[in-house]
Amino acid sequence: MTAVSSAADSPRNERANAPTRERANGRGLVLRILSGFIAVPLLIAIAYLGNPIYGLFIALASAYAALEVRGMLRAGGYSPLDWLLVGLAALLPLDAWLIGSSPLIPDPIVVVVVLVVLSLTSLLIRPTSERALVDWALSLGLALYLGGLMQFYVPLRAVSSSLPGFWVIALMVLSWVCDSSAFFVGGALGRTSLAPTISPKKSVEGAIAGLVGAAIGGLILGLPFGLSPLLMLGYGFAIGVATIVGDLIESLLKRQTGVKDSGVLIPGHGGLLDRMDSLLLCAPVAVLYLHAVGA
DSSP states (O other): OOOHHHHHHHHHHHHHHHHHHHHHHHHHHHHHHHHHHHHHEEEEHHHHHHHHOOOHHHHHHHHHHHHHHHHHHTTTTTTOOHHHHHHHHHHHHHHHHTSOOTTTTTOHHHHHHHHHHHHHHHHOOSSSOOOHHHHHHHHHHIIIIIIIITTHHHHHHHHHHHHHHHHHHHHHHHHHHHHHHHHHHHHHHOOOOETTTEEEEEEHHHHHHHHHHHHHHHHHGGGGGOOOHHHHHHHHHHHHHHHHHHHHHHHHHHHHOOOSOOOOOTTTSSHHHHHHHHHHTTHHHHHHHHHHHHO
C-alpha cells in the first residue's frame, strides 16, 4: 500500500517541485553569466599583460586546481600524495615560464623524473601499503594532466602576433563561445546524448553547435588582424574540439570520484577546475595546430 501511494504521489511531487527547480536553474544561469562577465575580461587582461603576472597566474591556477582534485580523490575514497599532486602541477608551468632565465632552472623532464623517484621512495615509509601504488599513480597522472597541459600556455603566448597574447586571448574567447553555444543549443534542441555513460546531459546537437560557433568565432576574430580566414576557421574548430573533449574528461573524473562539482570557488560554475576543464586541452592543441600550419 505504501509503495503504491508513493508511486501515485510521485508525479504530484514532481509537479510541485518543478517551480523550485526552475527558480534554482534560473539563479544558476544568472550566476553563470555574471561570473563569465567578470572572469573572461580578467583572464584576457592577464594574457595581454604577460609575465610575470601571466606565468604566476598559470602556476597558481594549476596548484589550486590540484587542491580541488585532491578533495575529489579523497571524496572518492583515495589517499593521494598531496605534495606530489599539488607540487608537480604547479612546478611544470612554473618551470616552463622560468626555464632559460637561469642555468639553475632544470628541464621539465628532470623535474618529473626527480619527483617520480622521490614519491616512489616515499611509499616505502608510508604507514600502510594498501592501494599505495594506486594512490601514487592517480597523484602523478592527474598532476601531469593539470600541470603538464597548463604549461603549454607559456609557448602559446610566445607565438608572434600583432596583439600581445592574441592566440591565448582568442583561445579563451573561442572556448567560451563553444561552451556557451553548446550549453544553450543543447539545452533547447539536444536530443541525442554525446556520451551517455559519462555526461548524459551533453548532446550531439550541443557539441555541433559549439564547434560551429567556435569556427565562426575564429573567422570573426581574425578579420581585424588580417589573418587568413582558413587559418582562423581551423583554429576555432581545433579549440572547439579540445573544449568539448576537455569537458568530458573532467566529467569522467567527477563521475569516478562521485562529486558534482570540483569546488565552490566560482558562483554558478563550481570550482576552478570546472572552468579550467575546457581550457586544459586547448593550449597543447593550439600550440600543435599553429606549429602544423607554420604560424
